[in-house]
Amino acid sequence: MRYWKSITIIIIVILTFGVFYIQAAIAGNYNPEFAITTTSGDETVLKNLALLSNYQVDDLIISTEGSKYKEDSSYIDLIVGNYTNPKIKQLQGDHRSFMRGKRDISGLYENEGLLAYAEVNFELHRGEASDFSFDIETLDKESGKKTAFTIDVPEKKIFNYVYIEDVRVVDDVMKVTTSNSVKDDKYRTGQIHIYHFNLTDQKLVKDEIIEAEQEGMDGQLDLVRLLNDYEELGGEKYLAFELEYVEDIDLADENLHHDYYPEYKGSELVVYNLETNEQEEIELPDELQQAMKRIDNTFGNIYVHNSKLHFIEMTDTSMEIMVYNLESGETDSKHSIEIPNADTVMQMGSPIYKIRDDKLYVVNSVISRDMQSSIIAVDLATGDKLSEGSLEVQGKEKDKEIYNLHVYDLVIE
Amino acid sequence: MKSYLKLVNFEIGRFMKIYLVLIGLTILSQLIGVIILSKSYVANANEAIYEYLVPFGQFIEEYGRMSMMSVVDSIWFMGPIALCAAAFLFYIFFIWYRDWVGKNTFIYRLFMLPTARLNVLLSKATTIFLLVLGLVAMQLILLPIGSMLMKWNVPLDFRTDMTIREIINNSHYLFILIPDSFIQFLINYGLGFMAVFVLFTAILFERSFRWKGVLLGIVYCLIASAIFLAPLIYEFGIQASFFYPVELLIIEIILGILVIAISIWLSKFLLNKKVTV
Numbered sequence: 001m002r003y004w005k006s007i008t009i010i011i012i013v014i015l016t017f018g019v020f021y022i023q024a025a026i027a028g029n030y031n032p033e034f035a036i037t038t039t040s041g042d043e044t045v046l047k048n049l050a051l052l053s054n055y056q057v058d059d060l061i062i063s064t065e066g067s068k069y070k071e072d073s074s075y076i077d078l079i080v081g082n083y084t085n086p087k088i089k090q091l092q093g094d095h096r097s098f099m100r101g102k103r104d105i106s107g108l109y110e111n112e113g114l115l116a117y118a119e120v121n122f123e124l125h126r127g128e129a130s131d132f133s134f135d136i137e138t139l140d141k142e143s144g145k146k147t148a149f150t151i152d153v154p155e156k157k158i159f160n161y162v163y164i165e166d167v168r169v170v171d172d173v174m175k176v177t178t179s180n181s182v183k184d185d186k187y188r189t190g191q192i193h194i195y196h197f198n199l200t201d202q203k204l205v206k207d208e209i210i211e212a213e214q215e216g217m218d219g220q221l222d223l224v225r226l227l228n229d230y231e232e233l234g235g236e237k238y239l240a241f242e243l244e245y246v247e248d249i250d251l252a253d254e255n256l257h258h259d260y261y262p263e264y265k266g267s268e269l270v271v272y273n274l275e276t277n278e279q280e281e282i283e284l285p286d287e288l289q290q291a292m293k294r295i296d297n298t299f300g301n302i303y304v305h306n307s308k309l310h311f312i313e314m315t316d317t318s319m320e321i322m323v324y325n326l327e328s329g330e331t332d333s334k335h336s337i338e339i340p341n342a343d344t345v346m347q348m349g350s351p352i353y354k355i356r357d358d359k360l361y362v363v364n365s366v367i368s369r370d371m372q373s374s375i376i377a378v379d380l381a382t383g384d385k386l387s388e389g390s391l392e393v394q395g396k397e398k399d400k401e402i403y404n405l406h407v408y409d410l411v412i413e
Numbered sequence: 414m415k416s417y418l419k420l421v422n423f424e425i426g427r428f429m430k431i432y433l434v435l436i437g438l439t440i441l442s443q444l445i446g447v448i449i450l451s452k453s454y455v456a457n458a459n460e461a462i463y464e465y466l467v468p469f470g471q472f473i474e475e476y477g478r479m480s481m482m483s484v485v486d487s488i489w490f491m492g493p494i495a496l497c498a499a500a501f502l503f504y505i506f507f508i509w510y511r512d513w514v515g516k517n518t519f520i521y522r523l524f525m526l527p528t529a530r531l532n533v534l535l536s537k538a539t540t541i542f543l544l545v546l547g548l549v550a551m552q553l554i555l556l557p558i559g560s561m562l563m564k565w566n567v568p569l570d571f572r573t574d575m576t577i578r579e580i581i582n583n584s585h586y587l588f589i590l591i592p593d594s595f596i597q598f599l600i601n602y603g604l605g606f607m608a609v610f611v612l613f614t615a616i617l618f619e620r621s622f623r624w625k626g627v628l629l630g631i632v633y634c635l636i637a638s639a640i641f642l643a644p645l646i647y648e649f650g651i652q653a654s655f656f657y658p659v660e661l662l663i664i665e666i667i668l669g670i671l672v673i674a675i676s677i678w679l680s681k682f683l684l685n686k687k688v689t690v
Contacts, residue, residue: 005429009425013543017546020591096657103654
């Protein structure tokens with residue numbers, strides 16, 4: 001054999017890599033397979049859920065169909081690095097050309113006839129952003145007509161950053177809610193602005209700031225938070241903001257420990273009506289005022305859905321839902337839903353809540369193997385539990401030791 | 414075809430001695446590394462538990478369990494891999510220049526062979542490629558052997574057993590050499606292959622025009638990188654994210670093939686018309 005050296009090397013290479021990759025393909029992932037199973041109630045409700053989660057060091061997505069680890073996905077998925085939100089994926093499929101480069105769901109607005117996007121552009125110089133401007137694009141779904149224009153952020157010199165929180169279009173006026181950080185603000189609270197753009201004239205027509213009168217509220221404004229769901233792209237009539245106050249301390253005081261965090265004092269709610277452009281401080285009934293205070297200290301949250309505020313609170317045994325109607329200014333309904341082992345769930349971290357189509361979905365952020373009903377769907381109108389689900393370990397890994405699974409987001413497709 | 418195969422076999426034969434030395438060094442260093450690290454871990458454990466009466470649980474908490482990770486990240490393991498990488502980087506140049514040194518320049522005889530001169534280049538590229546894959550294959554064989562040696566030296570309670578894939582995926586560098594998916598494998602080694610062809614072209618520029626050729630070679634490398642990286646520079650440079658990921662992948666594959674084709678075509682031209690012996 002004249003070529004034996006080359007042939008030996010070729011055979012070794014092919015055999016080794018062949019065995020390695022074929023074995024990898026057959027064996028699949030060494031991690032366990034999970035799937036959502038409905039333990040009681042309507043089986044169809046949990047069908048369109050996807051849990052973005054983390055097992056040990058690997059990212060995976062779990063649905064009723066099973067789980068998909070990131071390594072299993074194609075190389076193409078891996079370059080993007082991140083999981084693409086299903087809403088964005090759907091829009092990319094329907095409007096491929098318009099959706100190019102638009103990956104921030106907060107900047108998107110959609111209704112039956114219109115798709116709109118706003119983005120903040122800036123120059124980065126030595127780690128400092130400056131020269132902020134809005135890039136605004138719209139697409140008429142019917143005619144396929146696109147418009148685009150750029151407008152400087154007013155008073156752009158005073159901001160450290162401008163970040164888009166929400167975009168709405170009402171009667172040809174685009175309302176862009178942004179969170180701006182002001183350079184000389186010693187409390188670093190930031191400002192929430194709503195910029196109004198006339199889409200026909202392509203002009204900025206109004207720039208307003210979300211504020212409160214701060215009546216009966218002692219302390220310093222610490223944070224303004226938009227309560228609307230970032231995945232809801234259009235239809236909601238109100239934007240709701242929570243203004244959080246903390247004790248007023250002198251930041252220059254040298255006796256203070258450097259990581260001392262001022263104590264939480266209370267919150268106010270401001271609601272912005274997108275149709276009338278009015279902002280209004282909400283005087284909550286006492287009961288809700290109390291609930292809001294508790295929610296800030298525990299694992300609950302407040303959500304806007306169909307012009308109603310939903311106060312969700314976890315106790316040791318149950319989940320309390322209180323619904324406040326923004327139209328009538330009254331408490332609509334109160335529900336208490338029994339949660340088995342709520343106390344152990346609470347020890348593991350805040351559950352993840354999502355409201356979609358008048359249904360509330362609750363998923364524990366940490367799920368252990370034996371945990372029952374870690375996923376719950378509730379009908380918000382009646383307060384009835386629609387279905388309960390848990391995670392099931394599938395396949396050959398069944399008898400292996402299963403570590404805790406960490407869920408970091410819930411997606412409803 | 415036959416002369417190309419002959420040339421490949423010939424080139425492999427010429428590097429065999431150094432190659433075997435590299436393989437030998439890697440095997441020795443990695444296996445000795447496993448044994449030394451395992452023994453010193455066990456000695457450490459014995460000392461702590463029997464002499465200083467540290468409870469088992471506390472010892473594990475402080476020092477962790479022994480696993481292949483501490484071996485793979487040690488100099489015993491990385492050292493020979495780095496040495497092999499350096500050797501091959503050097504050999505990409507030496508595989509050409511060795512033919513020009515000495516009294517009877519060997520390249521003269523190679524060029525006089527009754528075959529296309531391009532075959533000389535292709536055989537050299539194939540040689541580099543095959544030998545690199547051979548080394549990585551050997552690494553793939555060594556990993557389970559190392560694992561086994563560690564199991565013999567460290568008691569069950571003190572170690573964490575990992576599969577070969579777990580070792581590779583958790584290491585800081587092995588996953589580049591042996592990626593998880595076969596597509597990624599093709600991409601990684603395709604990139605390497607492209608780099609070899611670009612460097613070969615630069616070397617031929619130098620052999621054709623000497624000092625002026627060095628400059629031409631460097632310029633060619635820059636142009637080739639610019640062509641290949643253009644979409645990525647565009648994407649990340651102005652943060653436009655204009656292309657969808659699938660499009661980017663297809664464009665990059667086409668550009669990669671383009672760069673290889675241009676390099677081979679230029680090399681062919683230089684070999685036939687410009688190279689001086």
